[in-house]
Amino acid sequence: MKRRRGEVIVKANRCFPLAAILLLLSTPAFAALGGDASSVRDDQARMMATRKVKETRTYAIHELTTATGIVIRQYVSPAGRVFGVSWSGAFMPDMSQLLGTYFSQFPGATRATSVVRRDHNHLIIRAHRLVLESTGHMRAYSGRAYDPALLPEGVQGYDVR
Amino acid sequence: MTYARGRRVAQAFVIFASCLFLFSCVGGSNTTPTGTPISITLVSSANTLALGQSVVVTARVYDQNNRGATWTLSPVNFGTLTDQTATSVTYTAPSDFTVPTKITIMATSVSNPDVTSSVQISVSPILVTIAPLTERTINAGEQSPMIASVVNDLTSSGVTWSISPPTGAGTIADVTPSGATYVAPAVVTNPVTAKITVSSIANPSATASVRFTTLAAGAGPNVAALRVDGGPVTGAGRPNAAFTSVTICNPGDLTVCQTIDGILVDTGSVGLRILQSQIPLLKLPTFSDGSGNTLENCVTYPDGSFLWGPVARADVYIAGEVAPNDLLQVITSSNNPVSNGCSNGTLNNLNSMELLGANGILGIGPEPTDCIVAGRNLCDSSILPTPPNLYFSCPSQGCDPTDTAVVVGRDKQVTNPVALFPLDNNGTILQLAPVSSPEVETFGTLTFGIETETNNALGGATVYTTNREGNFTTIFNAQTLSASYIDSGAAEFVFPGLMPTCSVNTKLYCPPALRNLVATNRGSTQGMGDVSFSVDNADTMFASDPGYAVFGSLGAQNATYNSCVNGAGGCTFVWGLPFFYGRSVYTAIDGQFVPFGTPNAPWWAY
Numbered sequence: 001m002k003r004r005r006g007e008v009i010v011k012a013n014r015c016f017p018l019a020a021i022l023l024l025l026s027t028p029a030f031a032a033l034g035g036d037a038s039s040v041r042d043d044q045a046r047m048m049a050t051r052k053v054k055e056t057r058t059y060a061i062h063e064l065t066t067a068t069g070i071v072i073r074q075y076v077s078p079a080g081r082v083f084g085v086s087w088s089g090a091f092m093p094d095m096s097q098l099l100g101t102y103f104s105q106f107p108g109a110t111r112a113t114s115v116v117r118r119d120h121n122h123l124i125i126r127a128h129r130l131v132l133e134s135t136g137h138m139r140a141y142s143g144r145a146y147d148p149a150l151l152p153e154g155v156q157g158y159d160v161r
Numbered sequence: 162m163t164y165a166r167g168r169r170v171a172q173a174f175v176i177f178a179s180c181l182f183l184f185s186c187v188g189g190s191n192t193t194p195t196g197t198p199i200s201i202t203l204v205s206s207a208n209t210l211a212l213g214q215s216v217v218v219t220a221r222v223y224d225q226n227n228r229g230a231t232w233t234l235s236p237v238n239f240g241t242l243t244d245q246t247a248t249s250v251t252y253t254a255p256s257d258f259t260v261p262t263k264i265t266i267m268a269t270s271v272s273n274p275d276v277t278s279s280v281q282i283s284v285s286p287i288l289v290t291i292a293p294l295t296e297r298t299i300n301a302g303e304q305s306p307m308i309a310s311v312v313n314d315l316t317s318s319g320v321t322w323s324i325s326p327p328t329g330a331g332t333i334a335d336v337t338p339s340g341a342t343y344v345a346p347a348v349v350t351n352p353v354t355a356k357i358t359v360s361s362i363a364n365p366s367a368t369a370s371v372r373f374t375t376l377a378a379g380a381g382p383n384v385a386a387l388r389v390d391g392g393p394v395t396g397a398g399r400p401n402a403a404f405t406s407v408t409i410c411n412p413g414d415l416t417v418c419q420t421i422d423g424i425l426v427d428t429g430s431v432g433l434r435i436l437q438s439q440i441p442l443l444k445l446p447t448f449s450d451g452s453g454n455t456l457e458n459c460v461t462y463p464d465g466s467f468l469w470g471p472v473a474r475a476d477v478y479i480a481g482e483v484a485p486n487d488l489l490q491v492i493t494s495s496n497n498p499v500s501n502g503c504s505n506g507t508l509n510n511l512n513s514m515e516l517l518g519a520n521g522i523l524g525i526g527p528e529p530t531d532c533i534v535a536g537r538n539l540c541d542s543s544i545l546p547t548p549p550n551l552y553f554s555c556p557s558q559g560c561d562p563t564d565t566a567v568v569v570g571r572d573k574q575v576t577n578p579v580a581l582f583p584l585d586n587n588g589t590i591l592q593l594a595p596v597s598s599p600e601v602e603t604f605g606t607l608t609f610g611i612e613t614e615t616n617n618a619l620g621g622a623t624v625y626t627t628n629r630e631g632n633f634t635t636i637f638n639a640q641t642l643s644a645s646y647i648d649s650g651a652a653e654f655v656f657p658g659l660m661p662t663c664s665v666n667t668k669l670y671c672p673p674a675l676r677n678l679v680a681t682n683r684g685s686t687q688g689m690g691d692v693s694f695s696v697d698n699a700d701t702m703f704a705s706d707p708g709y710a711v712f713g714s715l716g717a718q719n720a721t722y723n724s725c726v727n728g729a730g731g732c733t734f735v736w737g738l739p740f741f742y743g744r745s746v747y748t749a750i751d752g753q754f755v756p757f758g759t760p761n762a763p764w765w766a767y
Contacts, residue, residue, distance in 0.1 A: 067547035068539075073729075086729065088644075090539055090630070091549045092461045096506040107464050108507030118399050118518045120462035120511070121429065121651050121735065122719035124668060134463040135655070135719035135733045137429040137648055138526065139534045140630045141463055144720075144730060158721050161730030 032100025033085050037076040058152050075160050077152045084146030084160030090139045102130050199224045201268050201278035209283045211313045215253040220268045230268035254284045285313045287361045291369040295408035295478040298380035299345045299373050308340045309359040318362035330355035345375040352376050352604040381616050382481025383585045387605040391710040393423030399518045401652035401738040408478040423520040429648030430524035431531045432575035433489040439520045445473035454554040458490045459503035466509035469499045477578045484578035497559030502550035525589050527763035528751045530574035534631050542568045585610025587753035595743030596713035599706040612756035622766040625688030635734035637680035642734045651737030653717040669699035670716035713742050
């Protein structure tokens with residue numbers, strides 16, 4: 001481990017700008033579920049992702065496309081909180097960053113949530129504060145997650161997509 | 162056959178240590194009272210031995226008192242030391258071992274036990290091999306020749322042949338010193354599997370075996386037998402999963418091969434993936450970056466679980482086909498650190514038979530590698546400048562969790578072995594028997610090639626093309642599900658439905674009674690047709706038929722009904738294994754030649 005870290009440092013010193021850009025590109029961070037929307041713009045810059053914003057009557061959808069082509073939508077309430085996220089692409093997004101504090105409910109996030117199951121190609125969580133649906137196979141994944149308690153007035157769970 | 166590197170190192174150390182002792186006695190610390198150093202020189206009449214052979218080892222001991230040496234053997238009890246004198250010993254190799262072994266005979270000076278000398282002797286077992294190498298299918302009433310070969314049998318005692326089960330699974334005929342003929346049963350209704358074992362007479366524990374599965378029709382060198390039998394995990398049967406066997410050899414070396422059963426056949430992924438624990442005898446070459454880092458591959462599942470391990474090169478045999486120099490993933494047994502880009506920060510590393518529910522996965526989806534989709538390579542930087550989290554380059558002690566993915570060209574990507582077959586390389590046909598009610602087990606075939614042989618014609622099957630993401634559209638219950646696909650690795654019909662889910666198996670559907678349903682599949686550029694299917698109460702079925710492996714009416718929920726709008730949301734219908742019961746499903750591989758009159762692959766047909 002130590003030897004390897006040393007190597008990385010040497011590379012970074014030799015060609016810092018490229019290495020730094022690669023590092024930023026490959027560590028995408030999002031305004032996580034339940035988080036503050038003001039960080040979305042910072043995330044976009046850090047990820048070098050493209051972003052589109054679509055306003056509806058009751059909420060805003062911030063759509064990011066990551067460097068590996070994953071489309072991530074963040075649903076932002078008038079109060080400025082991310083109440084839902086969705087994803088689709090050829091690869092799984094970083095679920096721990098996407099779900100933030102809700103990630104502890106994801107299977108295998110902790111020893112307590114690690115269980116032997118066979119059918120790994122779909123997952124549904126219907127908890128009091130987290131609804132999550134994830135499906136797909138190699139090179140085609142999609143899913144969505146929201147906190148029912150954070151849904152703005154008049155918004156339904158299936159609006160997060 | 163190989164032996165452990167650890168043993169080799171230990172033996173080298175023993176020799177090194179003995180040299181030190183000898184050297185030190187020259188230095189004068191170990192001397193007789195008269196001051197002349199003691200030394201021992203060993204001479205062996207042979208350095209290699211076969212089973213049961215003997216060798217005489219002689220010691221020349223320079224010792225004024227002429228007291229000579231005593232003898233020890235390592236490993237202890239691997240053979241015997243007899244006729245022991247002060248200056249010689251006879252070593253006889255054992256007669257019943259199967260692993261090549263190096264033994265060490267050590268002489269210790271009686272006058273000064275610090276003075277030793279040793280000699281190493283290689284002892285070779287009898288090795289038996291059989292052809293065909295891997296499991297074959299055969300039609301009822303047909304015959305197949307078999308060849309046995311034996312090495313290191315100095316007595317040329319020959320072999321015996323046996324068949325299991327002894328009755329009802331065919332017979333062995335025309336036995337000669339080097340071969341025999343398997344005669345399949347004259348008639349079968351369900352497929353019948355026989356295991357033929359050939360054993361050395363000189364050492365009955367030296368054996369080799371091969372299986373023949375007799376089909377009513379449709380067998381051939383390009384046809385592998387499938388079993389839906391719950392798989393290899395005892396007491397935790399996996400419903401609706403089709404298993405086959407593969408034989409994996411060190412590249413270019415037919416003498417070092419292992420046959421692995423319980424391989425899940427999966428049209429939802431691409432590439433062969435084998436648990437490291439299943440191939441202990443193989444030493445498969447991997448890719449190194451020149452700094453000692455190994456190229457590792459990652460598979461992530463929608464529930465956050467993952468597969469991790471190096472890309473390795475091997476010759477892969479399935480039925481009568483061979484994929485030379487196939488690139489597969491060896492699923493690492495250890496729980497060494499894995500890059501977060503692969504694990505997502507979860508602990509669900511599916512690196513054992515119990516966790517995986519199989520000994521490996523044969524991914525035969527319609528792509529040539531695990532990073533190509535509809536002609537686009539997503540890992541070689543031609544389309545995505547940033548590599549996705551599929552390939553990593555890591556030191557042997559494991560990745561750093563913060564390590565990022567690396568760019569990997571097609572020549573190092575995990576490869577669909579079918580695409581490497583010499584002839585039948587453009588796709589597969591997966592066929593399972595029809596099912597009306599739950600069954601203990603059922604059978605089927607995996608046929609290689611489409612329109613390349615007399616037994617793999619497209620016939621009247623309808624072709625459904627896939628879109629840029631590799632999916633087609635299923636219209637079901639007023640939903641247009643545009644990210645749908647066929648996945649033999651899924652145990653159910655998986656879709657956004659209105660049915661109640663189960664109280665015990667909460668991911669599955671539990672309608673009050675059997676529901677007969679219809680959906681329409683529509684290909685990206687061609688293909689349209691209705692599919693009738695049914696979903697029954699999963700909790701009731703599992704409770705009334707415990708231990709059964711075959712459930713034709715199993716459904717699961719992957720999204721909220723009507724959450725799919727214009728291609729966003731829950732837009733996936735997974736046609737899992739129940740779809741294959743009573744069907745022949747064709748998978749045409751992206752980039753390969755397709756039959757005349759069909760569109761460019763990738764496509765499905767049924």
